[in-house]
Amino acid sequence: MSMYVKIAINIPTESHFTYSVPQALSGDAAVGKRALVPFGARKLTGYIIGFLSEPDFDDIRDILDILDSEPLFSSEDLAFYSWASSYYHYPLGKTLHDILPGGIDLKSDRLFKVAAGHKAPSNPLPEGQRKILDLLGAAPKGLSLKRLRRLLSGSPIRRDLAALLSANRVIAEEGLEQPEIRKKTEKVITLVAGRSVPARLSAVQQRVLSYLQEKGTACFPELRPFACNPSPVVHRLMEKGLVSLSEREVYRSSEESPEMSILNDIHLNDDQAAACGELESALSSRRFKPFLLHGVTGSGKTEVYFHAIKQALNSGGGALYLVPEIGLTPQLLSRVRNRFQGEEIAVIHSDIARGIRYDFWRRLQRGEIRLVVGARSALFAPLPNLRLIVIDEEHDSSYKQDVRMRYHARDLAVLRAKLQNAVIVLGSATPDMRTFYQARQGKYDCLSLPRRVENRPLPQVRIVDMKAEREETGRIPVLSRALITALEETLNDGSQALFFLNRRGFHTFLFCPDCGTVLFCPNCAVSLTLHAEANRLQCHYCDYAVKTPSLCPKCGGRDIQFYGAGTERLEKEILSHFPHIRTARMDRDTTARKGAHTRILKSFDRGEIDLLIGTQMITKGHDFHNVTLVGVIAADTALNLPDFRSAEKTFQLLTQVSGRGGRGRKEGQVIIQTINPDHFAIQRAKNHDYTGFHEEEILHRKSLGYPPFSRLIILQLSSLNEERGRREVEEAGRMARAFTREESSRTMPVEVIGPAEAPIAKIKGRYRWQIMLKSDNLQALHFLTRRLLTSAASRKLEIKVDVDPVNFM
Numbered sequence: 183m184s185m186y187v188k189i190a191i192n193i194p195t196e197s198h199f200t201y202s203v204p205q206a207l208s209g210d211a212a213v214g215k216r217a218l219v220p221f222g223a224r225k226l227t228g229y230i231i232g233f234l235s236e237p238d239f240d241d242i243r244d245i246l247d248i249l250d251s252e253p254l255f256s257s258e259d260l261a262f263y264s265w266a267s268s269y270y271h272y273p274l275g276k277t278l279h280d281i282l283p284g285g286i287d288l289k290s291d292r293l294f295k296v297a298a299g300h301k302a303p304s305n306p307l308p309e310g311q312r313k314i315l316d317l318l319g320a321a322p323k324g325l326s327l328k329r330l331r332r333l334l335s336g337s338p339i340r341r342d343l344a345a346l347l348s349a350n351r352v353i354a355e356e357g358l359e360q361p362e363i364r365k366k367t368e369k370v371i372t373l374v375a376g377r378s379v380p381a382r383l384s385a386v387q388q389r390v391l392s393y394l395q396e397k398g399t400a401c402f403p404e405l406r407p408f409a410c411n412p413s414p415v416v417h418r419l420m421e422k423g424l425v426s427l428s429e430r431e432v433y434r435s436s437e438e439s440p441e442m443s444i445l446n447d448i449h450l451n452d453d454q455a456a457a458c459g460e461l462e463s464a465l466s467s468r469r470f471k472p473f474l475l476h477g478v479t480g481s482g483k484t485e486v487y488f489h490a491i492k493q494a495l496n497s498g499g500g501a502l503y504l505v506p507e508i509g510l511t512p513q514l515l516s517r518v519r520n521r522f523q524g525e526e527i528a529v530i531h532s533d534i535a536r537g538i539r540y541d542f543w544r545r546l547q548r549g550e551i552r553l554v555v556g557a558r559s560a561l562f563a564p565l566p567n568l569r570l571i572v573i574d575e576e577h578d579s580s581y582k583q584d585v586r587m588r589y590h591a592r593d594l595a596v597l598r599a600k601l602q603n604a605v606i607v608l609g610s611a612t613p614d615m616r617t618f619y620q621a622r623q624g625k626y627d628c629l630s631l632p633r634r635v636e637n638r639p640l641p642q643v644r645i646v647d648m649k650a651e652r653e654e655t656g657r658i659p660v661l662s663r664a665l666i667t668a669l670e671e672t673l674n675d676g677s678q679a680l681f682f683l684n685r686r687g688f689h690t691f692l693f694c695p696d697c698g699t700v701l702f703c704p705n706c707a708v709s710l711t712l713h714a715e716a717n718r719l720q721c722h723y724c725d726y727a728v729k730t731p732s733l734c735p736k737c738g739g740r741d742i743q744f745y746g747a748g749t750e751r752l753e754k755e756i757l758s759h760f761p762h763i764r765t766a767r768m769d770r771d772t773t774a775r776k777g778a779h780t781r782i783l784k785s786f787d788r789g790e791i792d793l794l795i796g797t798q799m800i801t802k803g804h805d806f807h808n809v810t811l812v813g814v815i816a817a818d819t820a821l822n823l824p825d826f827r828s829a830e831k832t833f834q835l836l837t838q839v840s841g842r843g844g845r846g847r848k849e850g851q852v853i854i855q856t857i858n859p860d861h862f863a864i865q866r867a868k869n870h871d872y873t874g875f876h877e878e879e880i881l882h883r884k885s886l887g888y889p890p891f892s893r894l895i896i897l898q899l900s901s902l903n904e905e906r907g908r909r910e911v912e913e914a915g916r917m918a919r920a921f922t923r924e925e926s927s928r929t930m931p932v933e934v935i936g937p938a939e940a941p942i943a944k945i946k947g948r949y950r951w952q953i954m955l956k957s958d959n960l961q962a963l964h965f966l967t968r969r970l971l972t973s974a975a976s977r978k979l980e981i982k983v984d985v986d987p988v989n990f991m
């Protein structure tokens with residue numbers, strides 16, 4: 183009887199495909215393995231997602247090969263991945279491709295090879311051509327254009343390649359390209375048991391043999407001390423039947439992160455012990471249970487996570503510990519390694535080399551590693567016996583991926599825990615509005631750490647009204663007098679300081695320094711964004727627009743202006759006041775190079791830097807004990823993002839950055855510079871009042887019907903042609919509105935906001951718009967989204983779906 187498999191393929195279609203399995207491969211086929219399949223004229227890698235007993239089409243083709251000796255994911259994992267794929271409207275084949283380790287797939291492509299008759303030219307070739315020839319010479323099966331580019335780190339090669347082709351030095355033909363990442367193996371030499379050693383052995387052979395008698399097996403490099411080229415020696419011994427040769431897989435692993443200062447020997451305080459107790463009993467019941475761990479900054483949440491992880495591992499299960507991308511610091515890794523000595527840890531994030539990731543993946547799947555520490559993508563790691571998921575800093579927006587599948591790792595983590603009967607802990611000092619709202623509704627059990635460890639006080643926060651600091655010119659200075667004085671005191675004291683500056687949203691909004699007014703959209707309660715060329719202010723939710731006013735609409739002030747500075751300008755300003763200060767900047771520019779981020783943090787940790795200036799990167803998770811001053815240069819930039827969460831983001835940011843101060847023996851102080859000193863988000867942050875903030879903000883959300891009182895889906899529409907794009911976008915908007923008027927939709931109303939020009943109206947030649955769908959009925963939202971996707975498929979309009987959007991830029 184024939185066997186049929188369902189296969190998902192990495193192409194932009196929702197559906198999967200049916201193939202038959204030839205007799206010779208039928209023993210190998212299994213869910214979670216990859217298969218090489220014919221697809222049109224090409225050969226592609228597909229993922230086996232199920233079996234069929236009968237064909238559901240005519241004209242079914244055979245799979246060509248099975249590419250894995252063991253599955254890369256289980257049926258249980260597949261159920262989770264499929265859920266994510268349909269919830270985020272991202273095709274299953276593409277979802278699997280993104281989730282699985284990169285670089286392992288096989289596919290047919292146009293491959294370039296050195297021509298058979300090629301001889302070295304009499305005149306030396308240009309460097310570009312020579313490099314290509316060298317690479318191709320080392321790859322007898324050929325290389326695709328994409329791979330060549332990658333190997334030449336992106337330098338332009340088209341012209342050189344064309345020259346080589348026309349000179350007949352290189353040929354191109356269709357073929358199967360070998361995957362970039364494969365299992366790594368090494369040869370092992372094994373002593374054959376029970377052979378009597380002949381008398382006539384050379385001295386070297388003798389030494390190798392006695393080494394093997396001691397060790398049992400060895401690989402070639404181990405034998406170098408006996409012979410610089412051990413290979414002929416081993417072959418002699420093989421001929422005599424004394425040893426045998428085989429191949430075994432070796433695992434690649436990430437380099438160790440060097441130690442940073444950490445405290446050991448910690449005794450849990452009462453609050454920590456209570457939280458650990460609750461987690462312990464939940465873990466032992468082996469059922470799904472979600473917790474919110476709400477603990478102020480420096481309250482020792484990490485200790486609680488460690489405790490729970492230890493228990494999960496001790497009971498034979500696996501644990502997943504997720505931190506925001508930026509929180510994955512050498513300090514944290516040292517802490518984890520230190521605490522879980524003897525335990526193998528899979529560290530998974532975007533900087534981990536693909537070969538290492540592939541090895542981790544398979545060892546996790548086999549149950550050889552049971553602890554994963556990583557950023558958002560680590561959520562998909564296969565863990566056969568998952569007992570615990572920890573999401574540290576659960577409010578952090580880096581858990582949301584904004585390209586390809588736009589998933590939220592925290593939200594998916596809760597689902598995964600539910601599917602796999604695990605305990606999940608969402609931890610934060612500033613929980614997401616929705617998380618806290620749900621905890622209050624009883625969806626999560628709340629664990630709380632209301633105090634800092636060892637009863638250290640939270641830092642004193644002072645707010646400086648920058649409107650009162652205006653100079654004679656009417657401009658607002660970068661540094662207030664209060665901040666300059668405080669920095670001076672900190673330096674005299676031998677302590678360190680952190681200055682935080684928000685780069686996002688700079689120079690995009692206008693404000694009035696006389697009354698602090700920033701212009702907001704009357705419909706959506708988000709700030710209006712300036713389009714300087716068109717001299718107008720515009721709302722990116724609903725497209726409302728006004729001409730840029732020259733007078734303040736509220737107080738009539740004439741000084742309407744921008745304000746703020748980048749980290750570079752700030753550093754200059756500081757140096758003009760403190761010429762001898764040792765500063766370092768941490769932003770996207772200074773940390774672009776690999777390892778730079780770590781280097782800066784380490785040198786700050788060693789006290790080689792007095793003042794660290796940075797963007798969001800410095801606000802999270804760091805535990806430096808000598809920081810006594812935290813300065814926030816302009817709290818308003820976050821407040822004025824065109825985003826309904828701007829108050830929440832401001833509160834989180836201020837609380838988190840404040841929380842970096844006073845974590846050691848000396849008390850900390852925080853100075854917040856702002857032009858909105860009375861704003862509730864700033865006031866509540868000053869008083870370390872999370873609950874107060876939540877209660878005030880939730881009223882705003884309710885009155886405007888924003889989450890958690892509704893769900894949102896944003897459709898990002900784009901087109902290469904501005905005119906046609908705009909027409910089609912308007913048509914999509916009309917369709918969406920018509921849907922909301924339909925009879926069937928009365929029971930499930932969806933509000934359609936927009937279409938509006940996207941915050942960045944043109945990227946890479948594509949014109950962009952967006953439509954926001956809002957409803958408290960999630961089913962209705964998904965239903966309408968699917969419909970709009972289907973209708974757009976027939977046009978030139980590209981639609982990307984962002985379910986539960988977080989970042990609006």
Ligand SMILES: Nc1ncnc2c1ncn2[C@@H]1O[C@H](COP(=O)(O)OP(=O)(O)OP(=O)(O)O)[C@@H](O)[C@H]1O
Nearest residue numbers: 445449450451479480481482483484485635803841
């Ligand atoms: N019971 C304890 N006694 C003394 N020190 C402790 C205790 N628990 C934790 N610590 C130490 O307190 C510091 C802060 O702990 P941790 O980093 O876990 O805080 P946190 O709650 O995660 O803070 P944040 O949210 O600001 O990152 C660490 O240096 C940790 O080693």
Ligand SMILES: [Zn+2]
Nearest residue numbers: 694697734737
């Ligand atoms: Zn004004």
Ligand SMILES: [Zn+2]
Nearest residue numbers: 703706721724
């Ligand atoms: Zn609006």
